[in-house]
Amino acid sequence: MTQRLDQATAARFAGLTLGHLTREWPYKLDQVLDGPGDLALPKTLHPVFHGSFDWHSCVHGWWQVMRLARLYPDMAEAAAVEALADRMLVPALIAGEVAYLDRPGTGGFERPYGWGWLLALHDELARRPDRPWAAAVEPLARAFAARFAAYLPKLIYPVRSGKHDCTAFALVHALRWARTHDASLAALIEARARDWYGDDHDCRPFEPSGEDFLSATLCETVLMKDVLGAEFAPWLAAFLPDPFGPATACLRSPAIVSERTDGRLAHLDGVNLSRAWCWRTIADALPDPAAARAIADVHLAEALPHLADDYMGEHWLATFALLALEAE
Template identity: 65%
Template sequence: MTNRLDAFHATRFAGLTLGHLGREYPYKLDHVLTGPQDAMTPAALHPIFHGSFDWHSCVHGWWQVMRLLRLFPDIPQAAAIRERADVMLTRQKVEEEVAYLARPMAGGFERPYGWAWLLALHQELDRHAGREWATAVEPLARAFALRFHDYLPKLTYPIRHGIHTNSAFALVLAHGWAKGRDAQLAVLIEQRARDWYLGDRTSQAWEPSGDEFLSPTLMQALLMSRILPREDFVPWFDAFLPDLRSGAPETLLTPAFVSDRTDGKIAHLDGLNLSRAWCWRRIAAALPDGHIAQELGIAAADRHLAVTLPHVAGDYMGEHWLATFALLALEAGDDAA
C-alpha cells in the first residue's frame, strides 16, 4: 500500500463510498423540529444528501467519488458513479435542498463544515466538462456562499477546536471555491484569516482532544499557506512553530492512538491522523526547499498514514467518511494534484 494516490486506492475508496452514498440509515439529522409536521425521514428532507450517516458526510462522499472519477476515469466504478450522478444531481432535487435552507431555524444548518464541503463539491463538479452536474448544483453553492458572506463578518473569534465547527478548515475549502467565482468572498476570507491568525506565535499545540478529527494547529497553518504569499508565510510559520528543529511540539509529529473504532467520536482520531498528513504535505509544499518542516513534516505525514490507512474500512462509524480524508492526504503527496 503506497502513500500516493493511485488506481488501487481510487478503486478501494470509490467502492466503499458508493456503498453508503444512498444508505439512508443509520442517519444523524441536523434538524430542528418546530412542530410535528417537521418529523420527516432523511430522504424526504434531503433528496440528494440523505446517505452516509449525515448530510455533510454525504456531500463530501459525493466530492470524493466525483474527484476519483475525474482523476481515474477507468476505475471499475466509473459507470456507476456517472449513472448515480445523473439521477441525483438534478435541478429539481437541488431546488428541494435549497428550499430546506429557508425553513424556520435552519440558519445554522451545517455551519460551517457542510457549507464548505458543498462549495468544494461544486468546484469539483465544475471540472467535469460536458456534464450538467455543476450547473444543477450551483444554486445550492451560491446559497451557502451568501451564508458565508453574512456569517464571517460577525464571527468575532475563530472557532479553533478540531471538529466540524473549525473555522480554518471551512475557510480553506471555501477559499478554493471563491477564487474565480466570488471575488468578494475570497477577499473576505483572506481578511478574516489575517484578523484571526496573523498575530499567533509559538503555538503550544494542545492536541489532540479526545474526539478531534482536524488538527487545530496545522489547519491554521494550512490556511495561512493558502492566503499569504510565500515571502510572508515562511516567517509567519517560523514564528508560529519556532521549535520544530528540536522536534517540538512532539504531538504534531506523533500519530494519535485510536482505542475503539466502533465509537464514532473516538474514531474521529483516525481522521485526525489523515488530516494531519494532508496538512503536513501541503505545508511542506508551500515552504522553500531545505526548510526543516519539509523533512519533519513529510516524515510525520508518512507515519500518520501508515497507522491509519489500514482502518479506512471496517466499522461504519469510520467507513462512512474516512476515505474522503484519506483522499485528501494521498493526493496531497502528488505535486501535480
C-alpha cells in the same frame, strides 16, 4: 516510503463510498424542530444528501467519488459514479436541498463544515463543464456562499477546534471555491483569516482532544498557506518556530484509537489522516521538508488500514485519506 494515490487505491475508495452514498440508515439529522410538521424522513428533508450517516459526510463523499472519477476515468467504478450523478445531481432534487435552507431554524445548519464541503463539491463538479452536474448544484453552492458572506463579519473570534466547527478547515475549502466563483467572498475570507490568524506566533498546541478529527493548529497553517502565498514561510516560522522540537511533539505522534465502533472515538483516525494532509501541504515551507513528509507517512500508516473497520469510520474516512494522499 511515501504513499501516493493510484488507480487501485482510487477504485477501493470509490467502491467503499458508492456503498453508502445512498444508504439511508443509520442517519443522524442536524435539525431544529419548530413543530410536529417538521418531522420527516431524511430522504424527504434531503433529497440528495441523505446517505453516508449524515449530511456533511454524504456531501464530501460525493466530492470524493466525483474527483476520483475525473482523475481515473478508466477505473470500473467511474461509470457507476457518473450514472449515480446523472440520477441524483439534478435540478429538481437540488431544489429540495435549497428549500431545506429556507426553513426556520436552519441558520446554523452544518455551519461551517458542511458549508465548506458543499463548495468543494461544486468546485470539483465545475471541472467537468461538459456535464450538467455543476449547473445543477450551483444554486445550493450560492446559498452557502451567501451564508458565509453574512456570517464571517459577525464571527469575532475563529473557532479553534478539532471538530466540525473548526473555522480554518472550512475556509480552506471555501476560499478555493471562492477564488474561482466569487471574488468578493474570496477577499472577505482572506481578510478575516489575516485578522484572526495573522499575528499568531509561538504556538504551543495541546492536541488531540479525545474526540477530534482535525488538528486546529495544522489546519490553520494550511489556510494561511493559501491566504499568504509568498508571505507564508515567515508567518509559519513565527507560528511554529520549532516545528520538530518538544513544544510541538503532540503534532508528530499519531493519535491512538481505542474503539472504532464508537463514532466519536473513531474520529481519531481522522486526526491521523488530516494531520498527514497538513504536514504534506506545508512541508516545503518547513526547515526539513523530508522530516515533515516522514511524519505524514507515519500518520497515514496508522490510519489507512482502518478505513472500513466499522461503519462509524467507513462513512467518511476515505475522503480524508484522499486529501492526504493527494497533498503535495
